[in-house]
Amino acid sequence: MKIGVLALQGDFAEHIVMLKKLGAETAEVRLPEHLNDLDGLIIPGGESTTIGKLMVIYGLLEAIREFGQGHAIWGTCAGAILLSKDARRDQPLLELMDITVERNAFGRQVDSFEAALDVEVVKKATKTDAPFHAVFIRAPIIESVSADAEVLCALDDGRIVAAQQGKLLATSFHPELTGDTRFHEYFLTLVEKF
Amino acid sequence: MEEQKGSFAVKKGLAQMLKGGVIMDVVTPEQAKIAEEAGACAVMALERVPADIRAQGGVARMSDPDMILGIMDAVSIPVMAKARIGHFVEAQILESLGIDYIDESEVLTPADNEYHIWKHDFKVPFVCGCRNLGEAMRRIGEGAAMMRTKGEAGTGDVVEAVYHARTVHAEIRRLQNMPVEEVMTYAKELGAPFEVLMETRELGRMPVVNFAAGGIATPADAALMMQLGVDGVFVGSGIFKSGNPAKRAEAIVKAVTHYQDAKILADVSKNLGEAMVGINVSTMPEEEKLAGRGW
Numbered sequence: 001m002k003i004g005v006l007a008l009q010g011d012f013a014e015h016i017v018m019l020k021k022l023g024a025e026t027a028e029v030r031l032p033e034h035l036n037d038l039d040g041l042i043i044p045g046g047e048s049t050t051i052g053k054l055m056v057i058y059g060l061l062e063a064i065r066e067f068g069q070g071h072a073i074w075g076t077c078a079g080a081i082l083l084s085k086d087a088r089r090d091q092p093l094l095e096l097m098d099i100t101v102e103r104n105a106f107g108r109q110v111d112s113f114e115a116a117l118d119v120e121v122v123k124k125a126t127k128t129d130a131p132f133h134a135v136f137i138r139a140p141i142i143e144s145v146s147a148d149a150e151v152l153c154a155l156d157d158g159r160i161v162a163a164q165q166g167k168l169l170a171t172s173f174h175p176e177l178t179g180d181t182r183f184h185e186y187f188l189t190l191v192e193k194f
Numbered sequence: 195m196e197e198q199k200g201s202f203a204v205k206k207g208l209a210q211m212l213k214g215g216v217i218m219d220v221v222t223p224e225q226a227k228i229a230e231e232a233g234a235c236a237v238m239a240l241e242r243v244p245a246d247i248r249a250q251g252g253v254a255r256m257s258d259p260d261m262i263l264g265i266m267d268a269v270s271i272p273v274m275a276k277a278r279i280g281h282f283v284e285a286q287i288l289e290s291l292g293i294d295y296i297d298e299s300e301v302l303t304p305a306d307n308e309y310h311i312w313k314h315d316f317k318v319p320f321v322c323g324c325r326n327l328g329e330a331m332r333r334i335g336e337g338a339a340m341m342r343t344k345g346e347a348g349t350g351d352v353v354e355a356v357y358h359a360r361t362v363h364a365e366i367r368r369l370q371n372m373p374v375e376e377v378m379t380y381a382k383e384l385g386a387p388f389e390v391l392m393e394t395r396e397l398g399r400m401p402v403v404n405f406a407a408g409g410i411a412t413p414a415d416a417a418l419m420m421q422l423g424v425d426g427v428f429v430g431s432g433i434f435k436s437g438n439p440a441k442r443a444e445a446i447v448k449a450v451t452h453y454q455d456a457k458i459l460a461d462v463s464k465n466l467g468e469a470m471v472g473i474n475v476s477t478m479p480e481e482e483k484l485a486g487r488g489w
Contacts, residue, residue, distance in 0.1 A: 177203065
């Protein structure tokens with residue numbers, strides 16, 4: 001299985017480390033032709049405005065949209081923003097998932113936080129029970145899901161922080177910054193399934 | 195559910211989000227918007243870019259909070275600001291503004307000629323400069339969540355940035371290749387905290403993100419630093435002291451992403467207009483160098 005990580009800007013190297021731990025083959029994606037022999041794609045954390053701009057310039061917006069028709073894609077934080085239909089702001093988006101996100105929804109960096117989350121589908125897929133340690137950095141929230149998109153996980157106050165729509169996955173936190181590979185394992189099951 | 199704010203993982207995490215990106219010095223909200231439009235992953239808000247600080251002389255201090263807030267309002271990307279070395283009250287003020295990162299910077303006039311800020315006490319993360327591994331380890335020991343090699347700010351001459359990055363990486367290679375019983379003495383030689391040094395040895399790199407800074411003026415300079423193994427670049431005077439800031443800014447962003455693709459680098463280097471007027475560091479008197487500030 002070969003998984004690409006969009007490497008325009010952000011913490012793509014951290015995702016590659018996690019994928020390698022799970023035995024997946026990996027590739028850095030900077031141009032459309034780098035998508036050619038991939039089974040799935042991760043869009044990492046970073047600055048969504050920077051990544052979006054470079055996606056437009058190098059023809060990756062269209063190429064990834066097309067890739068998403070037949071392959072699994074997972075976006076973490078900035079990646080989740082880029083997968084959304086609406087980010088309440090004028091910026092280039094893939095518009096692949098029926099979710100609306102709000103950027104920097106928790107505030108500025110001093111409000112960034114860590115929390116333990118229960119994500120049932122991930123626990124089930126990995127046959128484990130421990131809560132998932134999640135790192136939120138100037139994180140977006142998923143304001144609402146519509147059509148076929150489903151909520152995977154919400155905070156105690158109901159704010160949605162993970163969603164799935166078939167083979168597409170969006171998390172507002174960063175599993176790649178923890179030592180916990182279960183979310184990546186879960187993503188690989190989606191890659192296999194579709 | 196318990197939420198923990200201001201942890202080291204969260205501080206270090208923001209720097210991880212900046213990797214592969216360009217952080218640009220800006221002095222007005224308009225410049226901040228140009229930087230964001232060009233693809234900057236963050237901006238550094240300050241009153242004068244290093245080239246002007248150098249030219250005008252005098253004491254360089256933290257910027258006016260009102261000016262910093264104006265820049266924070268203008269853009270959605272993270273905003274950093276500089277405090278003087280050792281000036282923990284400037285840092286407290288910047289933290290209260292809700293700034294995303296504080297640069298405890300040798301570009302400003304040091305407020306303390308012996309000690310740096312104890313950065314663990316803050317919720318806001320700090321980036322600090324280094325010329326070598328010992329300096330980096332000391333700053334991380336004090337709580338810095340991101341490093342940058344110092345280079346020589348405000349010169350447009352990349353030679354010191356290269357020297358500092360090469361020095362750090364050579365020292366890390368040496369650290370990794372020595373038997374463990376030699377590490378304590380190496381820590382003593384470098385003046386480095388032992389635990390941070392051991393962690394660096396395990397990882398084969400600094401335990402925090404490390405950018406290059408000080409003298410980067412062209413897309414080729416930026417790609418050079420990336421190929422030398424840094425995680426991203428700061429561009430200070432290089433953009434807004436050049437002939438066509440918007441175009442140069444975007445070209446440097448592209449160069450950092452495609453740092454290994456010489457064809458793309460050639461393409462983005464075309465027709466950028468005039469680069470900033472440089473100062474040759476090799477003819478600069480030692481006492482005029484900013485990199486020597488910091489202990």
